[in-house]
Amino acid sequence: MDIKACLLTTAWLLPLVGFAVEIFGGYWSHHAPGGRFRSRLAAYISVGCIGGGFLLSLTALVFGVTDFDLSLWDSPHHASASEAPATDALAQFAVADEAPAGHGGAEQAQPGDPDAHEHNHVSGRLYELATFGKIRFAIDYYIDSLTLVMFTMVTLIATCIHVFAIGYMDDERTDEHVDHQVHISDGSHLHRPGRFYQFFAYLSLFCFSMLGLVLAGNIFMVFVFWELVGICSYLLIGFYVERHSASTAANKAFIVNRVGDFGFIIGLMILITSFGTFNFTAYNDRGASDQPGLFEMVRDHDGAVHVDETDQGRVVKFHTPNGSDTSIPYWLLVTAGLGIFAGCVGKSAQFPLQTWLPDAMEGPTPVSALVHSATMVAAGVYLAGRFFPVFLPEVLLTIAYTGAITLFVAATIAVVATDIKRVLAYSTISQLGYMMLAIGLGGWAAGLFHLITHAFFKSLMFLASGSVIVGCHHEQEMTRMGGLRKKMPITAYTMLVGVIAICGLAIPWTWAVPKIASGWDIAFSGYHSKDAIVATALTYANLNPIHSLLFLAPLVTAGITAFYMFRLWFYTFAGEPRDQELYDHCHESPWVMTGPLLVLALFAAACAIGGEQGTLFQLLSQSETHVQDVAGSAINLPTHQDIAVFHGQAGIMALLVAGLGTLLAYLMYCRRTPDPSLIKRQFAATHEFLVEKWRFDELYDAMFVRPVHVVASWFSGFDHRVLDGILHWFARTGVTVSGWDRRFDEGVVDGIVNWVAEKTQEVGRSLQTVQTGRLRQYVMFIALGVVTLFVLIFALFPET
């Protein structure tokens, strides 16, 4: 079995062990020594599990870097990028424009040759659960560089968050936890035993599910862990069940996800029924490597989809090694893609299902951090990336537009939000929109690149906000903060790192002196990833001018992002304290919380060094399935050359917009010119509209909730009158009948039984006297009996 598979499997199962131990041993840790305060044992266990998972994944990553023979510094991308000066970019673009088909040919060498194809993933079977004919339910693993990177990222961030949570959830380690946000009828606050170990158990389960999803090698497993992730998010968001808001938020998250999962299931069903296999690819590590997987069937090594015009309309011919011409209707495959994407929409809160994510802030801040960075929402993007080969151009277009709308809408809402965590939440949504957009545009590597970087700086910012909230005694309103950087420097400056990263500010050497320092901008991770996305979008817009909107949306939003992120930072940490009393009481968090901040800040800053020539990007692009344009689709997907051409311009534009946004934020919230309140008053309507989050909740309320209520009331009326009527009639009849039955029972049956019993008793009593218990009398009876028998016989049959 492949060494990476071993390591990752272990890393995946460790949190499950932690979960089991804590759930079943929780009561014990409850009563562990330490007076009425509970031990931190549970926390240590889960930190140990996930930390060990991190180490194992790191080792696996190292192995992977060697196994997938990564040539990091002279990869074809880099070469093409470096010998593509900005000057003749347009010319090359013209060539590209005339012969779009040529890109595929030019590209065929790199990912096309079989051995490279063989080398960029390892897949196999861990354990076979059941087999029904051709369908196998099994625990498979599919490991490529994406899997490795995701594992490392998830485990690292989860470790930091666990450590942070030790400090954050410290007040849960008591038998008398007072929840100040729950008011009981008598006006007092709720007193409940703390749920320290439950919390860490859930966290462990969460990590287990996410890792399982990442490791999954077949659709069945993907679905299982997909739902597990949903469950865990439900548990954790609703951790403070006593708070009405929390429970409703949990329900909302769960139900909205169900809506997405509905589509997801449909997609999976289509795939399974039409492909007849669960597996992504044929095994090349261990297990029967008989049947080819989905990805190989849809696209051949060159990433081409065979579309035929048959009398049933357009069909996609499967690419099977034995050349059997099985096929699936084109529209069906599109539907499958859309369904799977619907699932991703639900999970990673894309338009129109984005409404659950802000409410998910009700959970403890570490949970928010985990949900927003590593696990929950990342799952959606990861899945979209994983199923990328299955998506047809129409689906990709849908994904792109959804992402564009999402990122813009969320950003605008974030501008007016005042709750520090909500701002972050909306920013998350819009960043996810970026990723989706990138995937939809065919910038697969760019999207997942952004996923990784975003995971780092978003978790960093959430933890920082958590530290702020703890410092300010659970005050989340930015309007009451201010000038906190003096009180909590570490939090403030680590937060600043995150902010800069997400805004994508940088000193662009690439553009200045391209020859010597191409791809060596002085910048934090966010810049590189967002830059890659914007570049992809720009190229796309140039290839397909109709869809230019898909370039404008991210560009503008880059500015808005910079604006609201700095607004947040200035509100919180800069300027004068708005609430003196709060300011006096707030304090820097303990090391157990600031330590993870520093670690994450380091990664947020440096994880993407080198940009598209950097290690991370190269790693990811190793496992990118190169896709060719489907014949007969109006869409031309950009290739790496094109992107390389437009990279410089895109970088400059993004940087300028971001700078503008930053400047505006500085002016408004530090210089107070123009005064934000004035603007608020002038654009009252817009502000109102934004504050109400584009009235999505109202819309859904009107569209779904109320109609459902009405219909439900109809049905309940029907129930009450008709059905209940019938039932009651039956019941009454039953009662009467059984009344007769009872009379019959008591009268006749019992009568007979009692009579028999009495008779038996009488006989027994009469016979009782015979049993004297005297042996000798019995013998006497025997003898007499014999004699009597004899006499009787001779009296009756004298002749014998």
Add this chain to the structure above:
Amino acid sequence: MDTSLTNYLLIGAVMFVSGVVCMATKRNGIAVLMGVELVLNGANINFVAFSRHTSLGLDGQVVSLFVIVLAAAEAAVALAIALNFYNNYQTIDIDRGDKLQG
């Protein structure tokens, strides 16, 4: 010459009946056991006599052997019971052992 079968049967009858009467009249537990032995022997005499004089053949003797052996076993257990009885009631008079009367 041989004595006729009837005489043996009569002897067996005498032993049998006296055994029954012994069981029926004696109050001493051991005496009751003796009665049982007498009954068994009466039966044994019949068996052996039949095996000598009728088509029963050797089977009669075999059966009587079984009877003898089982009688020995019965005597052992019954005697053990009698001794327990004696220990519990401090008497061997079986009329005292009428706890089971209705």
Add this chain to the structure above:
Amino acid sequence: MTHTLADTATTIQSTLQGWNLSEGWAMFLAAVIHVALVAGFFGLPAGIFIWAERKISGRIQDRLGPTRVGGKFGWLQAIADGGKLIQKEDLVPEAADGPLFRVAPYVVVVSSLAALMFLPFSDGWIAVSLDIGLYLMLAVMSLEVIGVILAGYASGSKWALFGGMREAAQMVSYEIPMSICVVIPIITAGSLNLNEIGGLQSGHLGNWIIFHDPFSFLAFFVYFVCATASCKRAPFDLAEAESELVAGFLTEYSGFRWSFFFLAEYASMFAVCGIAVLLFLGGWHTGIPGLDGILDGPRYSSDSFVWTWLANALGFGVFFGKASALVCVQIWIRWTLPRLRIDQVMMTCLKYLVPISCVLFLGAVIWPLALSYTGKTTIWGTPTGERAAPTMRLESTPNPADRLPTASTSNGETGP
């Protein structure tokens, strides 16, 4: 009763009938004479052993023993004792149960003397030869205990009662290993007939059953211990333990009733030793091949009466010598070993002798099977089939068992 062997009872009867008496009278007289013979003849060894015991015990205790009566060896001592005892008054204690008290000695002496009826002293020199002789002999000997118990009970004294009860317990328990050990030679010889078993052991020593296989060798010693116990000899004489119970069941007895017990004891000693000799030690055979060959000729060919008689007389001497030697060993043991406690006696029997004898029995059963792989029927002895067989079996219509497959399995099956 059908007799195949011309044993003494039928001989006398036929002779009497020769003097044209009616059959009934002939039989009656025969019975009387026979009883007289048995009593006299079997009383003789008892007397001898009484005398022998006194002499031997004397030697063992560094005394001279009886010297007065009948010369310097006091060989008339037994008769003198008998005379004295007969003269004594016959006392019956007040508390005793008269009839039982009186009848008990008869039961004892009758049973132990009647046992000798089935003991062949030489080939054909046997009072009553039955095919189940050994079995019947053991049965009759087992009746002796009843007399002892009755004696102990009827005396109406607690010493006697204890003695009787101990005797009962001891007897009943020692019958188990004893009978099991007796069964071993029986399955080796394949017959219950003592005469036949004795006849089978002619030839050299290897033909003696004690040397037939290791199990029968050990069985002999176990049997000897049980025999010693079953005739209440020291160290098993708990029934008349002088040190604890005054004289056990003999306490209240005196005179010739007491001497009956005494006689019975020595008679039964001789009986068990005779059984031992017949079963294990080659009966009346000397164990010297040539000599036995010479003797077996006339012994089994009933043509010349005189030679047969002489051979048998020699055989009688041999047999008597062997038996007497064993009796002397018993005496020797009595004056050597201390007496056991009753619980030790019981434990010896139940915890040691019974399991040992069971193991020996199993071994003796498995032995022929084990041997059958070597192809021989015995280790060193002559295969039984080729030994000289008793003649009185020769003119037999072949019995049905011979035609049965299982009848010839045991190597003791006799063929002409």
Add this chain to the structure above:
Amino acid sequence: MNDQALFWIFAILAGGGAIGVVILQDIVRMAFSLIISLGSTAGLFFLLDADFVAATQLLVYVGGTLVLLIFGVMLTASGPFRRIQMSSGETFVGAAVGLLFFSVIAFTVIDVEWEKLAASHRPVVDAATDETGSTSRAIGLRLVGIPADTEVGVHSNSGEKTGYLLPFEIVSVHLLVVLVGAAYLARAKRHETSEATGGDA
């Protein structure tokens, strides 16, 4: 004639002993007369050519079972229990029932004419026994499952007789059970009961 005489002697002893058991009041004397009765029963067996059964009767019954009984008598018959008087009424009823019962059996015995049976199957046991008149070998073969007299062919329905191997085994197991059971019942100081069983086994 002499078998006749012996028969009458044994018969009178057996019957008398049995009746003595009933009549006598002293438990020990009852035991003694029982011994006489059973012993002379053994004699009757001899007269019936059942020498093996007779020897077994002596060895097991008289030598084992009765010793056991007398032993029990000794253990229990202390003082008052030696003679337990019974009311004359009981005696009378017992005697009456006994006579009735006996008359019934005797009537049956005499009424059936056994001579037919006896005449038809005279030589059975002679054929079964070997020429020494001993039934031991035949019985032994019968016990290990081979009916000997079928070889002689005299026996009716001889073909499918398979002997008594199974009952034999069952009885031996039963004896073992009895051994254990008796040893359990008579706890503590009374080992003797169980041993006696073993002796009979």
